[in-house]
Amino acid sequence: MEDLSDEKLMVAVSARQQQAFRILMGRHMQRAVRVAQRVVRDSAEADDIGQDAFLRVWSHAASFDPNVARFTTWLYRIVLNLAFDRARRRPVVPIDEASDVRATDPEPVEHLIADEERRALEQAMANLSERQRGAIALFHMEGLSGEESAKAMNLSAKAFESLLARARATLREHVQKIQNTRRCA
Amino acid sequence: MTLDQFRQLAEIWGGDIDRWPAATQSAARALATDDEARRILKEQLRLDRLFSIAPDVSDHRAGRIGFAVLQRIAKVDRDPPWFRRLFRPASLFPAASLACSAMVGLWLAGALPYQQQQEALSVVSMVFDSSTVALWGVQ
Numbered sequence: 001m002e003d004l005s006d007e008k009l010m011v012a013v014s015a016r017q018q019q020a021f022r023i024l025m026g027r028h029m030q031r032a033v034r035v036a037q038r039v040v041r042d043s044a045e046a047d048d049i050g051q052d053a054f055l056r057v058w059s060h061a062a063s064f065d066p067n068v069a070r071f072t073t074w075l076y077r078i079v080l081n082l083a084f085d086r087a088r089r090r091p092v093v094p095i096d097e098a099s100d101v102r103a104t105d106p107e108p109v110e111h112l113i114a115d116e117e118r119r120a121l122e123q124a125m126a127n128l129s130e131r132q133r134g135a136i137a138l139f140h141m142e143g144l145s146g147e148e149s150a151k152a153m154n155l156s157a158k159a160f161e162s163l164l165a166r167a168r169a170t171l172r173e174h175v176q177k178i179q180n181t182r183r184c185a
Numbered sequence: 186m187t188l189d190q191f192r193q194l195a196e197i198w199g200g201d202i203d204r205w206p207a208a209t210q211s212a213a214r215a216l217a218t219d220d221e222a223r224r225i226l227k228e229q230l231r232l233d234r235l236f237s238i239a240p241d242v243s244d245h246r247a248g249r250i251g252f253a254v255l256q257r258i259a260k261v262d263r264d265p266p267w268f269r270r271l272f273r274p275a276s277l278f279p280a281a282s283l284a285c286s287a288m289v290g291l292w293l294a295g296a297l298p299y300q301q302q303q304e305a306l307s308v309v310s311m312v313f314d315s316s317t318v319a320l321w322g323v324q
Contacts, residue, residue: 018255025254029247037240046240047250054254118238140236146198146206165197172196172232 006071014061025054028072031142032079038137039083039130040090041122049082056082069151076142076152080134087130116182124174132167139164186212192225200230 001012001019006027012020032053037046056078057064064074125133131153138149150160191213198205202213216222 018258022251022255025251026247029251030242030244033242033247033250034239037242043240046242047246050247050250051254051257054251055257058254058258117235121235121238136236140199140233141239143237145204161197168196168199168232168236171236175232175235 007066010061010064010066010071013058014064021054021058024057024071028075029054031072032075035076035079035134035137035142036083038125038141039080039133040087041125041133045086045090046083049079049086052082053078073148073152076138076144077154080153083134084130120175120178120182121171123178124171127174128167128170131163132170135160135163135167136171186216188216188219188221191216191222195225195229199233199236200226200228201233202226 001009002023004012004020004023006024009020009024013024029050033046033050036049036053037043040046040049053075057075064071069077125136128136134153135149138144138152139146144152146160146164147157149164150157153160153163155163186209194205194209194213202210202217205213217226
């Protein structure tokens with residue numbers, strides 16, 4: 001069963017086979033939580049979204065159609081909808097990602113530079129809307145194509161393009177501002 | 186494609202021409218030999234690298250969340266909502282008993298001969314007359 005594609009595993013999940021569901025969670029839980037955390041910027045909430053997303057996968061498995069979308073596209077859509085819902089309901093968002101970023105074990109000096117860049121990115125991310133953060137997460141963090149990202153966000157290709165353009169412009173502006181401020185300090 | 190268009194596309198899709206819309210790629214590659222175009226791509230690639238930094242989600246954390254999902258599924262299976270409980274075999278037993286009793290009653294009403302004799306009527310009235318018959322005996 002480990003070698004089956006996500007779409008075939010979903011057939012087994014809709015037949016209530018927990019083994020198939022466990023394999024799917026093993027494959028995709030990290031990406032679901034990662035995307036959620038990028039959008040809501042809170043690790044505890046991202047964990048909750050990861051849970052809720054896979055509960056939906058389990059309970060709505062029968063509605064998944066592999067002819068319409070790939071499993072990952074479907075999962076991203078569930079995760080983003082949950083994340084947007086939560087972000088809408090919550091007015092104040094804590095910034096806790098700065099201490100919770102991917103470790104790549106670089107050299108000490110490089111580590112300091114990388115750490116500073118990450119902090120700048122986290123601060124700059126706060127200036128984006130949830131949808132803009134979602135676009136950055138799918139296109140840059142997850143490496144989806146523009147077309148796949150648009151599909152996962154339920155947008156037209158043109159709408160995704162302008163969302164990504166605004167997100168990148170805002171991020172670039174704020175990252176530069178933050179880095180300039182730090183250089184002056 | 187002009188350099189301005191090239192810059193605009195790079196600012197939207199980043200420094201990797203392979204990720205730009207397919208229709209623009211060949212013209213962009215032709216222009217990418219230009220020094221200014223190369224500088225634009227380099228600058229955008231630096232931003233791409235920065236934007237692709239992801240929050241860390243360890244295996245342990247993902248496993249913990251997965252375990253919580255399985256626990257919630259088990260709880261739902263153990264305590265299903267009322268409308269699912271209604272259709273369980275144990276829940277259907279009282280309804281099935283009532284339906285069987287009603288069917289037996291209807292069958293008896295049809296099968297037994299109708300008696301209009303005075304004795305039979307007096308027995309029926311005795312049974313339903315609470316002043317005569319009570320739960321604790323005949324009065």
